[in-house]
Amino acid sequence: ARIGGSLTQAGAPSQQYEAMINAPLARDRLSLRAVAYETIQGGYIDATDLRLSNVDKTTRTGARAALKGEIGSDWVINASMGFQSIQSNDAQYVTPGAGRLHRANQILESSQNNFAQGAVSAVRGEPWGQFKSTTAFVQHRYSSQADASNALPLFGAGAPSVGSYVEPIDLEMLTEDAVFTSPNTGPLQWLLGAYGSATWEKANSVVRAGGLGAAQILYSERRADFRNAAALYGEASFAVTDRMTVTAGFRAAASDAQTTSDVKA
Numbered sequence: 001a002r003i004g005g006s007l008t009q010a011g012a013p014s015q016q017y018e019a020m021i022n023a024p025l026a027r028d029r030l031s032l033r034a035v036a037y038e039t040i041q042g043g044y045i046d047a048t049d050l051r052l053s054n055v056d057k058t059t060r061t062g063a064r065a066a067l068k069g070e071i072g073s074d075w076v077i078n079a080s081m082g083f084q085s086i087q088s089n090d091a092q093y094v095t096p097g098a099g100r101l102h103r104a105n106q107i108l109e110s111s112q113n114n115f116a117q118g119a120v121s122a123v124r125g126e127p128w129g130q131f132k133s134t135t136a137f138v139q140h141r142y143s144s145q146a147d148a149s150n151a152l153p154l155f156g157a158g159a160p161s162v163g164s165y166v167e168p169i170d171l172e173m174l175t176e177d178a179v180f181t182s183p184n185t186g187p188l189q190w191l192l193g194a195y196g197s198a199t200w201e202k203a204n205s206v207v208r209a210g211g212l213g214a215a216q217i218l219y220s221e222r223r224a225d226f227r228n229a230a231a232l233y234g235e236a237s238f239a240v241t242d243r244m245t246v247t248a249g250f251r252a253a254a255s256d257a258q259t260t261s262d263v264k265a
Contacts, residue, residue, distance in 0.1 A: 062082065198228045
């Protein structure tokens with residue numbers, strides 16, 4: 001375990017916490033490694049118009065774990081997972097002319113970034129070679145908001161007002177890769193594999209006038225993207241002599257992408 005801290009001149013203090021463990025769960029058969037952490041970075045920028053101090057605080061929290069085990073005498077399984085969340089209360093830039101480490105925005109430009117992933121691989125060795133399959137899943141959700149007050153006239157807004165631009169994005173991806181490889185003995189070495197992936201991404205962008213809680217929407221876009229890909233590949237090498245090897249390979253791939261978008265302005 002580890003604990004840390006720091007002080008920032010004209011800013012808020014920061015802290016760090018971390019713990020890790022390596023543990024055999026079953027002797028020579030199953031083991032675990034796990035890590036958890038949190039880092040809090042104190043802010044150091046003041047929002048003058050909002051009368052707030054140290055607004056750019058950022059918190060990062062996460063954990064990851066890996067598990068390795070043997071099933072019988074043939075299979076080796078590796079499983080892993082991890083997630084991380086980054087929360088920023090405000091962006092880290094200053095406004096020229098507002099003073100040292102000061103900003104003059106009408107709203108806080110916060111952001112949220114969440115990431116999670118999991119993967120499982122299975123390996124089996126045979127006299128004819130080795131088979132390995134790897135399956136992975138990723139989920140990434142992130143959103144941000146920005147001060148769009150100066151851009152409101154572009155959307156037809158009349159009187160000066162507080163404006164905001166919010167963009168949440170949700171992405172998910174699933175992949176699979178399976179490959180056969182030959183033994184490392186003999187003049188002929190080969191491999192044959194197949195790969196596939198599917199990705200979904202959704203975004204919802206909104207421009208509002210009057211602040212985050214206002215009902216007046218000046219612009220909105222709902223967008224959805226779907227992408228998939230597949231491939232079949234292989235390679236073979238033959239040692240003709242001790243000094244010359246002939247190698248041949250191939251890869252056949254296909255992909256598809258679909259997009260839908262609904263814009264209201």
